[in-house]
Amino acid sequence: MCFQLCQEVEPSGKTIIIAAMKIRVLALLLLAASAIPIALAEGLPDLGEAAQADLSPQMERKIGESIMQDIRLHESGYVDDPEIAGYLNRLGKKLVAQSAGTALPEFEFFALRDSTLNAFALPGGFIGVHTGLILAAQSESELASVLSHEVGHVTQHHMARSVSSQGMAQIPAMVAMAVALLAARSNPDVAMGAVVSAQAASVQNQLNYSRDFEREADRLGLQTLERSGYDVRGMAAFFERLQKFGRLYENNAPGYLRTHPLTTERITDIENRIALRPYRQVADSLDFQLVRAKIKADEGAPRDAVIEFQAQVKDRKFFSEPAARYGLAYAYSRAKDYAAVDREVAVLRHLKIASPMVESLAAEARLRQGDAGAAIGLLRAALLSYPEERGLTYALVDTLLENRQLDDALKLTMSDLQAYPGDGRMHGLQSKTYAALGKRLQQHRAQAEAYATQGQLLAAIDQLQLAQKSPDGDFYEYSQIDARLRELKARQAEEAKQKKQQ
Numbered sequence: 001m002c003f004q005l006c007q008e009v010e011p012s013g014k015t016i017i018i019a020a021m022k023i024r025v026l027a028l029l030l031l032a033a034s035a036i037p038i039a040l041a042e043g044l045p046d047l048g049e050a051a052q053a054d055l056s057p058q059m060e061r062k063i064g065e066s067i068m069q070d071i072r073l074h075e076s077g078y079v080d081d082p083e084i085a086g087y088l089n090r091l092g093k094k095l096v097a098q099s100a101g102t103a104l105p106e107f108e109f110f111a112l113r114d115s116t117l118n119a120f121a122l123p124g125g126f127i128g129v130h131t132g133l134i135l136a137a138q139s140e141s142e143l144a145s146v147l148s149h150e151v152g153h154v155t156q157h158h159m160a161r162s163v164s165s166q167g168m169a170q171i172p173a174m175v176a177m178a179v180a181l182l183a184a185r186s187n188p189d190v191a192m193g194a195v196v197s198a199q200a201a202s203v204q205n206q207l208n209y210s211r212d213f214e215r216e217a218d219r220l221g222l223q224t225l226e227r228s229g230y231d232v233r234g235m236a237a238f239f240e241r242l243q244k245f246g247r248l249y250e251n252n253a254p255g256y257l258r259t260h261p262l263t264t265e266r267i268t269d270i271e272n273r274i275a276l277r278p279y280r281q282v283a284d285s286l287d288f289q290l291v292r293a294k295i296k297a298d299e300g301a302p303r304d305a306v307i308e309f310q311a312q313v314k315d316r317k318f319f320s321e322p323a324a325r326y327g328l329a330y331a332y333s334r335a336k337d338y339a340a341v342d343r344e345v346a347v348l349r350h351l352k353i354a355s356p357m358v359e360s361l362a363a364e365a366r367l368r369q370g371d372a373g374a375a376i377g378l379l380r381a382a383l384l385s386y387p388e389e390r391g392l393t394y395a396l397v398d399t400l401l402e403n404r405q406l407d408d409a410l411k412l413t414m415s416d417l418q419a420y421p422g423d424g425r426m427h428g429l430q431s432k433t434y435a436a437l438g439k440r441l442q443q444h445r446a447q448a449e450a451y452a453t454q455g456q457l458l459a460a461i462d463q464l465q466l467a468q469k470s471p472d473g474d475f476y477e478y479s480q481i482d483a484r485l486r487e488l489k490a491r492q493a494e495e496a497k498q499k500k501q502q
């Protein structure tokens with residue numbers, strides 16, 4: 001919605017396929033737009049009668065959740081990495097806490113592996129950021145400035161307000177806009193071509209509105225940035241660089257992007273606002289440095305990543321030595337050179353770098369060199385210092401499983417799920433643990449919960465039916481399964497009924 005001018009760097013075949021998938025959904029929506037209630041494509045629940053009602057925050061959330069579910073399941077660029085997601089959410093939520101707005105949704109920040117420079121807000125508090133943009137940010141204040149701007153779009157309900165002002169069927173229009181946004185995020189030509197020919201007037205008008213909204217998001221974002229203690233100059237500096245990138249690629253930008261640029265006017269506006277602010281030097285967090293190094297070290301072939309970070313370390317060409325060392329260690333780990341990981345971890349310890357990301361890398365190197373006991377020791381110790389770091393707990397369950405400490409693994413999943421009952425990944429790990437223990441009923445029951453937390457009701461029901469047929473349960477367990485099955489079937493029937501009503 002905001003920085004699309006600056007993208008379009010190298011549309012890969014992969015993104016075209018993704019865009020095509022989105023366009024299929026979009027086409028479906030546009031075809032049915034006159035009929036108002038629309039069943040979204042697979043995985044997207046029906047929004048039913050409510051399509052005619054005003055867009056409530058709850059409906060925005062529902063739309064956002066549907067789209068997120070689709071992204072998690074089908075978008076190959078979705079970064080399913082608890083360390084990166086954890087960092088983005090810590091940073092994002094710090095900003096949200098300082099943003100203007102009441103009755104805000106639970107925000108979720110996520111990364112998409114995509115070299116183009118973009119970030120976007122979906123309805124209901126879901127904010128996506130391309131890894132290309134995280135790498136292009138030269139300071140944490142710069143990254144925070146983009147996220148703050150996106151938070152502004154959410155708190156001001158810009159997408160909902162765009163479609164409301166059109167006097168059109170609001171929910172289909174909003175879904176169409178969100179889907180167009182996703183399709184356009186990496187490959188504007190494909191997406192906008194489809195949109196313009198199918199529903200030129202409405203979508204084009206919505207995008208025209210975004211100019212005022214951009215200014216509002218800039219103004220609020222700046223406020224949020226300042227209240228959160230970041231350097232407000234980061235916003236002007238980053239936007240200027242983004243604009244320059246945009247110029248470089250202008251010929252590739254589709255028409256609407258040329259008419260809706262990240263304007264000089266916007267940048268001047270920001271500069272005027274920050275002109276009187278005192279200069280504030282804000283140090284980047286270690287997390288910011290390490291996450292960027294990890295993203296970078298995860299690109300390309302493992303050996304190339306090793307060579308790149310070796311050169312950085314050797315020539316001392318880096319913003320941060322810990323980040324360059326961590327990146328090198330991570331690249332070695334990708335290249336399966338675990339002895340070299342050990343060496344780099346030793347250097348990091350010598351530099352007095354304390355981070356759960358270093359600990360999980362160290363543990364993995366121990367495990368892969370056949371010392372699971374040491375790996376478990378490292379992870380347990382790290383969890384004492386960083387109890388909320390989800391990546392450490394996942395790694396500990398995995399390592400216990402590999403070391404055949406099945407009872408310990410099970411105990412850990414049980415206590416963890418008491419604290420995080422909605423954690424689908426942990427339900428999946430518990431299912432894996434039960435499978436290793438040969439407990440089939442419980443294996444299927446846990447897998448059902450893993451699916452249910454992702455909104456995949458049919459797959460969850462299927463697993464519960466397998467659990468019913470498993471021979472190894474007791475009376476109490478079978479009754480629990482029956483009760484849960486009835487619950488999920490009722491939910492599924494309700495959704496099916498809504499779809500039929502259209």
Ligand SMILES: [Zn+2]
Pocket residue numbers: 001002003149153213214217
């Ligand atoms: Zn924007």
